[in-house]
Amino acid sequence: MSGSRQMAESTSSVQEQASGSGPKKSGGKGLDAIYRSISAAIIEHRLKPGARLREDALADVFGISRTGIRKVLQRLALEQLVTLTPRRGASVTRPSVDEARDVFEARLMVECGLMEVAAKRITEADIQELRDMAKQEREALRNREQRSAIKLSAAFHARLAEISGNRTLAEFVGQLASRSSLILAVYGNAGHLGCESHDHDNLIELLAAGDGARASGFMERHLKSIEASLSIFEEPEETPDLKDIFAVDA
Structure with a gap:
């Protein structure tokens, strides 16, 4: 075989x-x-x-x-x-700096591209579901429930992609959102998710208005804001002073 x-x-x-x-x-x-x-x-x-x-x-x-x-x-x-x-x-998995940057680059290309289609396909039921998800996320942030907020944010982005009707890309976005949670854990700042609490609400209103072009632009700014909030850089490689470290044993 x-x-x-x-x-x-x-x-x-x-x-x-x-x-x-x-x-x-x-x-x-x-x-x-x-x-x-x-x-x-x-x-x-x-x-x-x-x-x-x-x-x-x-x-x-x-x-x-x-x-x-x-x-x-x-x-x-x-x-x-x-x-x-x-x-x-x-x-x-502990994402490397290159992997972290690649994930956000992929999210920019895919999620922004799906907004035009989502704006055309979105229904009143979808809008209400997204508003409920955004409300739960805001409440989690307000209550400092970091873990719940991270999970809800990833689910929100995955649901947005599903609304586009492209199941393959929606699954990919779901995976990218999950990997982003690892990136937040490694490179994020304590108590900050990168998402402003009102960002998702603003995005929903643009989609509800059928304005796919502005929704795409807003998604781009949103994702870049998350990435900018992270400390994505390689830790400098240290050369230990072996004489100092082992001086006590000499």
Whole structure:
């Protein structure tokens, strides 16, 4: 069997099992539910970038086999929320500076481009749903519920993309929004999400008015504002003074 065919079958198996359609241990949570639990913990920063995800510990927590947990971790790795390292296992992905910049560049290209279509397709029901989501996010920010606000913001952007009707791009935006939560955890400033509390409300009103061009421009400013709020730079590489460090041992 060719390497490309093996990879395709492996990916298909991971997606099937992680979606909960494959077999699972009796009494344990479904794989899709476990995937959502771990994903939410990462997005909400309850699991920090770099945190190790031991298969045996997770299997014990969720009451399933390590094989099932491995499939969930593989799915999360496909979405770049988890990093799998030989002999070290799984850990929450810690985005590099280049990755952080790439994610926001991709979001600018995709999300801004979807606003014109969304403005044409949006319904009254969509507008009310978005207003409810924005209200929940404002309340979370007001109550200093950082984790909830981060999750709600990511969900808002994903829902906006869904309204465009392009499912493939909507899924991509959802993944980018999730990865952005990791970037916020690594490069963000405590107590600040980058989003102004009224930004999403302003965006909703532009879409409700059918003004796709202005909505696109506003989305661009919105995303650039989030990126500008981050401290995205490489930590300088330090050369330790070994003589000083080990002087006590001399």
